[in-house]
Amino acid sequence: MAPYNLLTATASLMARSFSAFYTNTPARCTSIVCSANINPVKYLTSQTNGPPKRPLNGYMRYVVQQKPAVISENPEIKLVDVVRKLAQQWRMMSPEQKQPFQQASVQAMKQFKVDLQKYQAQLSPAQLQQQVLEKRQRRAKRKAIRKKKELNILGKPKRCRSPFNIYMSEHFQEARGNTTQAKLKSLLDDWRNLFSHQKQVYIQLAEDDKIRYKNEIKSWEDHMVDIGREDLVRELTQRKIKKTQRKTTKKKTAAKSVKKATPTQKSKTSSKAKPSASAKTV
The missing domain is CATH 1.10.30.10 (High mobility group box domain)
Known part of the structure; x- marks a missing residue:
């Protein structure tokens, strides 16, 4: 019975393949003709x-x-x-x-x-x-x-990194897990299990990175102010710029008022000095 079963299985498989072929070919041809003749809205x-x-x-x-x-x-x-x-x-x-x-x-x-x-x-x-x-x-x-x-x-400097970010960038390749999320989770667990003296190295690197960012962002913002792009500057620096502008305007107004007041003062002093001279002569 085994050869008969094998023959029937192969025959049924061939019949299915032929039926699928003959049923699919017209649909394919019609789809090609439709796509060639009709230009749908894309x-x-x-x-x-x-x-x-x-x-x-x-x-x-x-x-x-x-x-x-x-x-x-x-x-x-x-x-x-x-x-x-x-x-x-x-x-x-x-x-x-x-x-x-x-x-x-x-x-x-x-x-x-x-x-x-x-x-x-x-x-x-x-x-x-x-x-x-x-x-x-x-x-x-x-x-x-x-x-x-x-x-x-425009070359804005990158923000300073945290100690965990520095640790993660150094140990991401050998982290456990197949996906990025699994690797991040394993790195977070390893970071929590570190001793304080081991974390201190990355804390110091983060402090150095803060100094780097502070210097770079200051020079970059000064350059943005020079080229007239104050809109890209942080709010804190914008406040400082406004304060300095107010101080300079106040100084200029004070200097102008002093210049205007000096001729009147000279006339008053001369008018006071003239009677005293005439009295001396008398």
């Missing part, structure tokens, strides 16, 4: 049961269309070089060549506005308020990221 991101996302502009549509061709021609090219090459091609294109992509973007934007109105009509006031709050949070996050990039470009 959004930046898509969410199920979520708000419609803003569609791609003309340039991004050109990049999405031409990127596979550039990659197929140059398989070893990097993604950054692909985008740079496509951007250069887009700049060299004429307005007539750009018009189909831009027109498709305009049509997609119209459809996006209609979909957005339909979606917002289904929401309650609480959900609309939640959307506004999430939008503000995303905007604040983008603003913080841009500010951080700007500070890095």
Whole structure:
């Protein structure tokens, strides 16, 4: 019975494979034809049961269309070089060549506005308020990221590290655990189990790092004030700058008042001295 069972199993397996092949091939062909003939509206991101996302502009549509061709021609090219090459091609294109992509973007934007109105009509006031709050949070996050990039470009010094941060950077590679969270937990446990004289080394390194940061941030803030970027300076230093400016203005006003008062004082003294001289002569 064993050979008969083996033959039946192989036959059933072959039948399943053939049936799957014949059932899947038409669907694949139809999907290719549909994707080749129809150019759907592409959004930046898509969410199920979520708000419609803003569609791609003309340039991004050109990049999405031409990127596979550039990659197929140059398989070893990097993604950054692909985008740079496509951007250069887009700049060299004429307005007539750009018009189909831009027109498709305009049509997609119209459809996006209609979909957005339909979606917002289904929401309650609480959900609309939640959307506004999430939008503000995303905007604040983008603003913080841009500010951080700007500070890095301007060369703002890094903050001083704590003793545990210094210990963690030195022992992170040999820490126990497969994930980053597990390694951090094991390092925290090891740090708590250290003796006081062992921690003192890292405490001293942290104090030295504080001095380093204090000197570097002071020179950096002075440079920012010199180039007219007082908005990047800390609040404490801004208060100090305002105090110094007030003192200088007070000194200037006092000096001006003294200069104005000196001629009147001289006239008073001369008028007092003249009668005394005449009395002496009499």
